[in-house]
Amino acid sequence: ASDQSLLPLPLPFPSRHLWTLGDLLWGTSLLVSLMRSLAAISNVTKRISVAKESGNEESASALVRQRWTEVLGAVKTLCDLALAVHWLPRGAFLWSGRLSALWVGLLGTVSSLIALWRTLPRHFR
Numbered sequence: 001a002s003d004q005s006l007l008p009l010p011l012p013f014p015s016r017h018l019w020t021l022g023d024l025l026w027g028t029s030l031l032v033s034l035m036r037s038l039a040a041i042s043n044v045t046k047r048i049s050v051a052k053e054s055g056n057e058e059s060a061s062a063l064v065r066q067r068w069t070e071v072l073g074a075v076k077t078l079c080d081l082a083l084a085v086h087w088l089p090r091g092a093f094l095w096s097g098r099l100s101a102l103w104v105g106l107l108g109t110v111s112s113l114i115a116l117w118r119t120l121p122r123h124f125r
Contacts, residue, residue: 020089027084030077037074041067072114079111 045065051060082095085106090097099107 016089019087020092021113023084023087027081027088030081030084034074034077034081037070039075040072041074044070069118072118076111076114076118079107082107083111 001083044063048063048067051057051063082099083104085094085096086099088096
């Protein structure tokens with residue numbers, strides 16, 4: 001709002017620094033979330049092996065569904081992480097500011113569709 005002069009907020013520094021800080025914090029949060037998802041996938045995979053060895057097929061199939069949900073969460077986080085890097089100032093890190101509108105739209109759409117699927121009640125899936 002301050003950038004568009006809607007709210008007269010005098011800042012002692014350009015607002016782009018706040019945007020960059022926000023993007024860095026967003027990216028850091030996404031990295032932590034991705035590490036959590038990968039650890040959960042590994043844990044569930046081990047539990048699937050144990051369930052299959054013990055002959056508990058019902059438990060194994062429930063764990064396979066849980067792993068699928070974790071994998072989708074990791075894909076969503078990767079899409080969001082790619083967007084977070086893109087929104088950093090151009091040339092600051094990896095592909096920051098270099099993705100085409102097609103890639104930004106595709107990554108955002110995939111992330112949004114996964115988020116919508118995860119919010120649906122189980123009987124609609």
